[in-house]
Structure formats: structure tokens, C-alpha cells
Amino acid sequence: MRIDPEKLKLYLVTDRRFNPDPLVEQVRRAIAGGVTCIQVREKNTSTGEFVELAAELLKLCREQKVPLIINDRIDIALAIEADGVHLGRSDMPIALARKLMGDRYIIGATASTIAEAQAAEASGADYLGVGAVVATATKADHSQVIGLDGLAKVCKSVSIPCVGIAGIDQTNAKAVRQTGAAGIAVVSAILAADDQQAAASQLRTAIENL
């Protein structure tokens, strides 16, 4: 297993639009609050700048023993030797990514249905981001809303760990974990909070006491 399911417990996907502070500082607060995995997602950043940002985050993540996953960009992951990539539906096909990256890297994929989840597992995905759990304003990879029931069904259909994604916050974090998901993925629930560390800590507490 390339990723310890415990590391998927509280999974943060980055988005620099919520807070003007340097991303590395925001991630530092999130990890201090209890985040267990970081996925860096940049959609309008040059490759050169992305390499620099990701390298800076990797240094922090290695110090904190938190895996760093790069959204979409295999070139960035290979360049900085990150822990893995997360591939959405419009990114590189999983099997092709596996061929380019070899066995060492974690590959995560996105799924909304049992069919998608099983296809991703068969293609070599190590974990799945499954949703949308709740409708949300943050982009959720164009996923349909599947609810807690849908999440529970997808989790049961595969042997790789699943993380619930989209619309997860303090009010539903515990319920999401109780579906059988290895963890919860959040964006704004931490990054839009006035106190990012406290927000992470409260989410972590909510999912620890099932």
C-alpha cells in the first residue's frame, strides 16, 4: 500500500483564493491543527512558479511527516519528487500516469459512482476522492452530488481507501467518516476560516470521536 489510510483522515486541498497569506503559512497552520495530507491544487500558475511553490510545501510536509500530493501535474510531482498526484476526470488517464511515474508514487483519482471507482482501482489508483458529498460553490471536479448514501456505497465497492469530498465541514464531518470513508477532504472549511489552525483542529476532533 503506497498510502497509509491514516494519512487520509483529514485531507486538505489547497486553494489560494480564500486567504492572501503565503500558502506555505496557511498549510503550516492547517498541519498544526491536525491535517494529515496536503493536495496542492494550482490552476493558473506557471510551471516555473508551481515548481517553486511545490518544493517549498514539500520541505514543510517532509518535516511534518505529511504526504504532499500534486493535483493533475505529473511534471511537477516528478520535478520535486512529491509523494504523488491526484488525477481528476479531465487530467491524465490513470494507467498512463502510472506508466510515467512508476510504482513509487501515490496516485489518487476522483469518482462519483461505483463503476468509476472500480475502474480507477483497476487502473492502478491508490485511493479515491469520492463526491460530491454535498453541493458546493468550490469546484468539485464536476462531480454529481451523491450524498452520504452514495459515498457509503462507493466506499464498500472498492478495496482502496476513499476520502469524501465537497461540502464537508464541522457540521457533517463525523457523519461522512461514519459512512466508512477513510477520511474527509476539505478546502474552504479550513482555508476560509478566520483561524485556520483552529478550524483544522475542530475538524480533526470531530472525526476522531466516531
Next chain:
Amino acid sequence: MRIDPEKLKLYLVTDRRFNPDPLVEQVRRAIAGGVTCIQVREKNTSTGEFVELAAELLKLCREQKVPLIINDRIDIALAIEADGVHLGRSDMPIALARKLMGDRYIIGATASTIAEAQAAEASGADYLGVGAVVATATKADHSQVIGLDGLAKVCKSVSIPCVGIAGIDQTNAKAVRQTGAAGIAVVSAILAADDQQAAASQLRTAIENL
């Protein structure tokens, strides 16, 4: 030498904004008119779509024995096994790209000055795109305007072949080649033409008769 300088003679950088026809059809016309190298440049395309587009172009380029270079994206170049990448100033550092890609791939870089050109050569670039030769509305990688004199000086300063870029058209193509450049890189001079094949053919004729 990873690239035959003859293949740099008439170098087309793609831009889908000039013509609504499928890019593969536009490239087919350009090659029929005499284009000797294709650089595919996509800035707002998903990775999945870029892989498909590049694979389709590679099939055509291989049939026509024209090298296919991918702008910026090493992941795309590796995924489809293109001939190489072209790295602008905001893309991945050349030495890092060379490390990821190995010796087989062509790596081109952008330069405006002798210092930049020599640094790129020392870092492992196989050829240079040098400009801006003329001020232009098409994006020229934020290059300063160096004119024909600047181009001639940069060409003389390195041992790798150089291609003049930006603002090159039928009126100045011959003069650009006479600076000592291995070729000319064009975008709108072919892609914005009503008859793309004829435009390519006229440019090719202009640079054949020095």
C-alpha cells in the same frame, strides 16, 4: 545533435485562436506548405484533452517526418513520446527538465540576450527561440524587442541553432534568415492567413532563396 538544424527552418508555433478549424487540419495544411517543425502551445486546455490533441498531432507529424515539440508541458511530452519540449522563461528550469526527460528528448529554450542564450546552452538546451525580432501582438514570452541586429549577435554567441521569433512574416522572413538564424518561428503569419498552406509555402520560398 538531437535536432537537425534543417528541421528548424520553418517552425510553426500553434495557437488555436486564429482559426476555428480542428488544429490537426491546420497543421496538416502548414506542413503541406513547407513547415518543418511544429510546436504545440496550449494554455487553457485540460491535461486530458492536451494528451489527446498532442497524440493526434504526433501521428500526423510522424507520417510527415516533422518533429513535434510540446510547449512547457513535460508531462504531455513524456505521455505521448513527442520529440521534445520548448521551455519559456516561466516554465521548468532547463537542467531540471533534462534530468526528468533524459537524453533522448529535444529541449528548446527562449532567449533575448547573449547571457540568456549562453546560460541556456550550458544548461542543456538543444536549440533556442530568439526574439522578439519585431514587436508583436501575439505573446512572445515577454521577450524584449531585439531586432535583426540583436538576433544576429545572439546567434553568433552560441553553438546550438537559433530560430528567430516574433513578428516574422513574408516581409522580413528572408532578412531574419540572413542574420545567421537556422530558421524562423511563426504563429499568425501562417495560422491567421486565409490560405494557411499558401502562406506557409510563400514563407518557405522566401527563406530558401537567400
